[in-house]
Amino acid sequence: MTRREIAEHIVKITARELNMNAAEIKETDNFAMELGADSLKSIELVAAFEEEFGVSVIEEEALKVQSVGGAIDFFDKLLNKH
Amino acid sequence: MRTYELQNVSQPNLLENIFPYSLPPLIKFEGKIQETIDGKTVEFDPNEVKTRDIHITDTTFRDGQQARPPYKKEHMVKLYEMMSRLGGPNGVIRQSEFFLYTKNDRETIDACRSLNLRFPEITGWIRANKGDFRLVKEMGLKETGMLTSSSDYHIFHKQNQTRQQAMDQYVEVAEAALEAGIRPRCHLEDITRADLPGFVFPFVQRLERLTENQPAHMKVKIRLCDTMGFGLSYPNVAEPRSIPKLIWRLRNECGISSDRLEWHGHNDFHKVHINGASAWIYGLNALNGTLFGFGERCGNPPLEGAIVEYIALKGSLSGINLSVVTEMVQYYEKVIGTHLPTNYPFVGKDFNTTRAGIHAGGLRKFEQIYNIFDTTALLNRPPRVSITDKSGTDGIALWVNEYLGLKGDERLSITKVAKIQRWVMDQYEKEGRMSSITDEELEEQVKTNLPDYYEKHRRN
Numbered sequence: 300m301t302r303r304e305i306a307e308h309i310v311k312i313t314a315r316e317l318n319m320n321a322a323e324i325k326e327t328d329n330f331a332m333e334l335g336a337d338s339l340k341s342i343e344l345v346a347a348f349e350e351e352f353g354v355s356v357i358e359e360e361a362l363k364v365q366s367v368g369g370a371i372d373f374f375d376k377l378l379n380k381h
Numbered sequence: 382m383r384t385y386e387l388q389n390v391s392q393p394n395l396l397e398n399i400f401p402y403s404l405p406p407l408i409k410f411e412g413k414i415q416e417t418i419d420g421k422t423v424e425f426d427p428n429e430v431k432t433r434d435i436h437i438t439d440t441t442f443r444d445g446q447q448a449r450p451p452y453k454k455e456h457m458v459k460l461y462e463m464m465s466r467l468g469g470p471n472g473v474i475r476q477s478e479f480f481l482y483t484k485n486d487r488e489t490i491d492a493c494r495s496l497n498l499r500f501p502e503i504t505g506w507i508r509a510n511k512g513d514f515r516l517v518k519e520m521g522l523k524e525t526g527m528l529t530s531s532s533d534y535h536i537f538h539k540q541n542q543t544r545q546q547a548m549d550q551y552v553e554v555a556e557a558a559l560e561a562g563i564r565p566r567c568h569l570e571d572i573t574r575a576d577l578p579g580f581v582f583p584f585v586q587r588l589e590r591l592t593e594n595q596p597a598h599m600k601v602k603i604r605l606c607d608t609m610g611f612g613l614s615y616p617n618v619a620e621p622r623s624i625p626k627l628i629w630r631l632r633n634e635c636g637i638s639s640d641r642l643e644w645h646g647h648n649d650f651h652k653v654h655i656n657g658a659s660a661w662i663y664g665l666n667a668l669n670g671t672l673f674g675f676g677e678r679c680g681n682p683p684l685e686g687a688i689v690e691y692i693a694l695k696g697s698l699s700g701i702n703l704s705v706v707t708e709m710v711q712y713y714e715k716v717i718g719t720h721l722p723t724n725y726p727f728v729g730k731d732f733n734t735t736r737a738g739i740h741a742g743g744l745r746k747f748e749q750i751y752n753i754f755d756t757t758a759l760l761n762r763p764p765r766v767s768i769t770d771k772s773g774t775d776g777i778a779l780w781v782n783e784y785l786g787l788k789g790d791e792r793l794s795i796t797k798v799a800k801i802q803r804w805v806m807d808q809y810e811k812e813g814r815m816s817s818i819t820d821e822e823l824e825e826q827v828k829t830n831l832p833d834y835y836e837k838h839r840r841n
Contacts, residue, residue, distance in 0.1 A: 339802055342774050346796040358794040 300378055305352075306371045312347045313367060316340065326368035334367075344370075352378060395749070405754045408693045414662075416625045417617050423629060427662045430694050433639060435661045437687045438669045439464060439477035440645070442489075443506045443526075444681055445671030446480070449719070454485055456717055458492045460672065463709050464684075465498040469700030472500035473691055474684070475667070478526055481505050481516040490520060504566070509554045517563055524564040526604060527554055531581050532571035544580050552587060555601060559592065566602040568645070573611040577621050577630070585635045602641045603631065604669065607656065610649030610679065614659035624656060628663045643667035648679035657682040658690045672709060673721055673728065685709075685727050704761040733764045738773020741766045745779045768818040770809035774802040781827060784820075785838040793834070800830045 306326070314321035317334055330336040336344060345361045352374055364370050400406050410427040417423075441464075442457055452460070461477060468474025479493075480486040490503055505525035507513035517525040529551040530536060536547045551567065558565040567588060575581050585603060592600045605627060613622045620626050624644075631637045642665035646653045657668045674683035685706045692698055710728040713719045723731040733756050735741055743750035744764055752764040763783055766776040774795040781801065782792045795802075804826055808814040828835045 339774060339799070339806060342795050342799045343803065346799040349796060355794075356796070358796055361796070 302371065302375045302379075305375050305378065308351050309348065309367060309371050309374065312351050313344065313370075316344050316347050324367060326366070326371065328367045329365050330367070330370075331365070348374060354378070400749075400754075402749055402755050403758065404696070404698070405689050405693045405759075407696050408690075414616065414625075416629065418626055418629060425625065425629075425663055429664070430662050431696070433666060435666050435668070435691065435694070436473055436475040437468065437684060437691065438475055438643060438667045439501055439671065439684060440506075440669055440681060441477065441671040441675065441684065443478045443480055444645075444677060445675040448677050448680070449675055452717070454489045454492060457489045458496070459712060459716075460709065461493045461501070462496055462498065463705050463712070464672075465496075465500055466702050467685075467688065467705035467709070468500055469698075469702055470499070471700040473688065473699055473701055474501045476504050476524070477501040478504045478506045481507065481513075481520055487516075487520060506568075509551050511554060511557055514554055514557050514561075517558070518561050522563065524566055524602075525558065526566040526568050527551070527558070528570060529567040529584070530570035531584065532575035533580075534574060535571050536580075548580070548584050548587065551584065552591065555588060555591060559595065559599065562599075564599050564602065566604055566643070568604040568606050570606045571608040572605050572627070573607045573622050574609060575621055577627070581621075582630065582635055585631060585637060589636050600641060602643060603637050604643040604645050604667075605631075605660070605665070606645045607647055610647040610652060610656075612646065612652065612656045614652070614656050614663075624659055625663045628660060628665055632664055639664055639666045643669055644682075645669040646682050647677065648674065648681070653680065653682050654686045654690070657687060658694075661690075661694070673713070673725070683726075689727060703759045707761050727760065731765075731767060733762060734767045735764070735776075736767045736769060737771055738776050741772055741776035741779050745775050745782075768805060768823060770806060772805070774799060777802045777805065780823060781831070784824070784827060785831075785834055787838070793831075797831070801826045804830075 310321050310324050313319070313324055313334070317336060317340065319334070324334070328334050330341055330344065341362060345356065345358065348370065349356055354377060356377065361373065364373050399409060413424040413426050415422050415424055441460065442452065446452060464474050464477060479490050493503060502524070503522065505517045505520065505522045507517060507525055507527050509527045509529055530540065530547070536542050536544055540547060555565040555567060569575070569581060572581060588601045611622050612624050614624050616625065628642065631642060632639065644657050644660035644665055644667070646656045653674065657670065661668055668682060668687050670682035670684040670687045671680070672684050674680035688701055688703065688706070692701060706728055710721060713721070721729050723729045726732055733752055735744055735751050740751050744752065744766070748764060757763040765783065766772055766779045768776055768780055777798045778793060778795045781798050787793060801823070805818055808818065827839070
């Protein structure tokens with residue numbers, strides 16, 4: 300899966316979980332500050348990403364990710380073993 | 382002023398010499414305790430408690446029963462049997478005293494004796510009159526406690542006697558006990574409100590003379606009854622409330638050795654446990670208590686608290702089977718129908734339950750952060766979380782992992798339980814719930830949201 304495809308999935312899931320329009324979501328957006336994700340919603344996002352990509356992540360590492368771009372990089376690295 | 386420099390260590394210092402986790406936290410002393418008596422300094426060596434034969438005596442079926450509905454015979458026999466297992470083969474719970482007045486009392490003693498348990502030894506309790514003493518003889522007991530009230534509150538206002546009349550009566554019954562080959566244990570009621578030099582010490586010295594030529598197993602025992610909970614363990618507190626001074630004078634001025642002194646406390650001022658433990662440290666051997674502290678008014682020293690204190694002072698289990706405490710509270714709840722406060726130490730439903738999410742997070746990462754000792758191994762009570770809107774996803778993960786019995790790498794992360802946490806939060810935020818989430822509700826959530834795990838770990 301390319302980084303672009305991963306980005307599409309991340310944005311789609313983020314929009315669904317946060318009840319937003321995908322077109323409004325930018326890679327620079329911070330999940331908490333710009334998109335309004337509280338601590339539980341952040342965990343739910345990670346859970347949804349895991350489900351989408353069919354992987355399990357180390358929760359401490361995943362929850363350190365702050366932005367949409369960071370999440371794309373995180374799963375790009377995980378899925379493509381950079 | 383001494384300057385302390387930060388030691389930025391690479392490994393945590395968990396102070397395991399004091400907090401071994403496999404045992405309750407240990408109590409270590411670093412020097413002698415000083416007390417001023419008659420203007421002179423006397424010393425107590427608290428480390429003596431490590432080698433002295435301190436032990437627990439029980440009054441669950443006497444004082445403990447005065448403050449609650451009577452136990453049935455089968456209750457007492459079962460509790461006595463459990464008490465024996467709790468105290469273990471070394472007799473940490475050494476004796477248990479019983480009433481002798483009713484047919485049911487006597488049949489209960491017979492049933493307990495038929496179990497042929499070495500510990501606790503069964504002793505009696507009587508008022509100081511010869512009529513009651515006949516009951517002790519008939520039951521064939523080797524030792525009996527007898528009520529010998531020692532304050533003028535009791536002697537003058539309850540018994541309508543002079544001090545001389547009271548003392549003569551008490552001594553007469555003690556003499557009768559000795560003549561029958563029964564060891565007298567004089568319960569000096571209300572001693573912490575008594576005129577010590579004017580009555581208590583002369584009485585004890587007279588009792589001591591009475592048995593000075595008796596063999597060791599027949600010498601009089603003295604129970605110090607802090608009837609109203611007035612006793613104080615603080616250093617240099619005034620008599621008659623001072624526990625250190627009382628014990629020191631009885632040992633050093635009245636000649637009563639540690640093995641013949643016993644503390645019986647009451648909890649009217651929230652001091653019952655620490656007073657009992659202090660009495661051990663200041664030089665007497667027997668601490669009298671009741672299961673879960675049941676007793677007149679505010680209760681007696683909780684026996685299970687004394688057991689934990691014993692382990693902490695001795696630094697080992699000494700044959701104690703602490704998990705029996707958990708069996709006992711289950712028996713009280715399921716069979717006797719008595720429920721303890723949920724936050725009651727060591728046995729209450731929530732004694733090792735955390736509610737705050739931040740605590741649950743700590744507990745999930747490293748159990749020892751928020752658990753007092755290895756309650757799973759010692760009490761058969763794993764630490765738990767109670768789920769509310771404050772428990773956080775960490776709390777849910779902890780609860781689910783305990784429920785499914787998952788260990789080590791098998792344990793589910795918080796992302797796996799996020800859906801359950803969302804359901805919990807919706808209960809409070811959308812449904813306006815005010816109560817905790819029950820275990821049954823959480824089980825349903827596990828079935829719904831983690832069906833594979835439920836099938837694998839709980840189905841059967």
